[in-house]
Amino acid sequence: MTTMTDASVREFKMPDVGEGLTEAEILKWYVQPGDTVTDGQVVCEVETAKAAVELPIPYDGVVRALHFPEGTTVDVGTSIIAIDVTGGSAPAAEEPAAPAPAVEEPEEEAPQGRQPVLVGYGVAASSTKRRPRKTAPAAPEPAAAAVQAELNGHGHAPAPLEDRPRPLAKPPVRKLAKDLGVDLTTVVPTGPDGIITREDVHKAATPQQAPAPAAEPQTETPKVPQPSAPAVSYDTARETRIPVKGVRKATAAAMVGSAFTAPHVTEFVTVDVTRTMKLVEELKQDKEFAGRRVNPLLLIAKALLLAIRRNPEINASWDEAAQEIVVKHYVNLGIAAATPRGLIVPNIKDAHAKTLPELADSLSDLVATAREGKTSPAAMQGGTVTITNVGVFGVDTGTPILNPGESAILAVGAIKLQPWVHKGKVKPRQVTTLALSFDHRLVDGELGSKVLADVAAVLEQPKRLMTWA
Helix, strand or coil, rough: CHHHHHCCCCEEEEECCCCCCCCCEEEEECCCCCCCCCCCCCEEECCCCEEEEEEECCCCCCCCCCCCCCEEECCCCCEEEEEEEECCCHHHHHHHCHHHHHHHHHHHCCCCCCCCCEECCCCHHHHHHHHHHHHHHHHHHHHHHHHHHHHHCCCCCCHHHHHCCEECCHHHHHHHHHHHCCCHHHHCCHHHHEEEEHHHHHHHHHHHHHHCCCHHHCCCHHHHHHHHHHHHHHHCCCCCCCCCCCHHHHHHCCCCHHHHCCEEEEEEEEEEEEHHHHHHHHHHHHHHHHHHHCHHHHHHHHHHHHHHHHCHHCEEEECCCEEEEEEEECCCCCEEEEEECCEEEECCCCCCCCCCCHHHHHHHHHHHHHCCCCCCCCHHHCCCEEEEEEEEECCCCCCCCCCCCCCCEECCCEEEEEEEECCEEEEEEEEEEECCCCCCCCCCHHHHHHHHHHHHHHHHCCHHHHCCC
């Protein structure tokens, strides 16, 4: 709490480095208490739902305290580091000994969830604006303490509730209260500065099913340890439990949402890509592609872009709220990439407007950045259609799940030598299987079939890249 009384200390909050992110994990601290920092210096690396991002500090000073250790998941808007902007050094380094007050500080500002936050900038202004807002409810809280105690079990006290200020709670806590049917004005806050926590909401929801509110704290406490007992008793030699967070958590939520929202249809086609493989080898020798990475994925991507150009309705999304189909006149081509942190789908912006060499450069940059774990959240937003190359794992095909907000995804299987009828004779040919999943709400079977057939036709006869263009 020293940060509230010392005007020389600035609190740097966890920013929303993407669009609508709610939390991020602190991967690594690059500074320690007592270190001097300058405006724009990177102080830590955090992992959001899909990317690792380095956070710069927006002012000069000396590190007073690190509020969270590495490996901690922190809500957006929560203060993570305190900076003494006057340049104090030795005494400031001792502040980390009290981490609890530092954690409480961000909680005070959490109710201002509507405040726009940009990669940690503009934090200082919001801190100064918070203090007068906190002092206002501080006065009525002691006077209403007795009333709040009565209301812990959803007691009926309508008159006092009207005089009380709007309850302080984070947006996720408000949503939880709404889902459980709990009136936040009837909840006794236990968080710092009168902020209502998730535990407060759960405790307030329990009395509705219990006849005696006074006995609820006793029944609630045994219920918390009971679920944890089985988790402790599992055989660590035979099982490993991995916390679901970061990329895995985001991927799970996205896939569940997509699978149970969009009605998926998957179609398959097996195609002879021998001519495409020959073209790949020829392009590697072309001076226009000197120093560029040329592989089958490059021509598959170009084939899909051409199929979209011939069937533009496939490049669309479903707007549930407006009950409209949104046809995109641009293609942001997503490429599913397996990384050490999990599956991510960055996309190539305006891929439809790129030449083949430009597309090769974009694919190389996208893959290299993903492997380094440096893909930005912006690079994974706004995709319109995706390619997933399961063939690199030796898999023949699959039934891919749509990336949320997109209408189609193309899976490419392994390219193998197989017996194939070519010019009336059975010969060994390079063959692969393509699978196209699409959202049946806006893509009919005819449209999906045409797109898949066009992709196959281009890969079978690459000269169509010129004749159809």
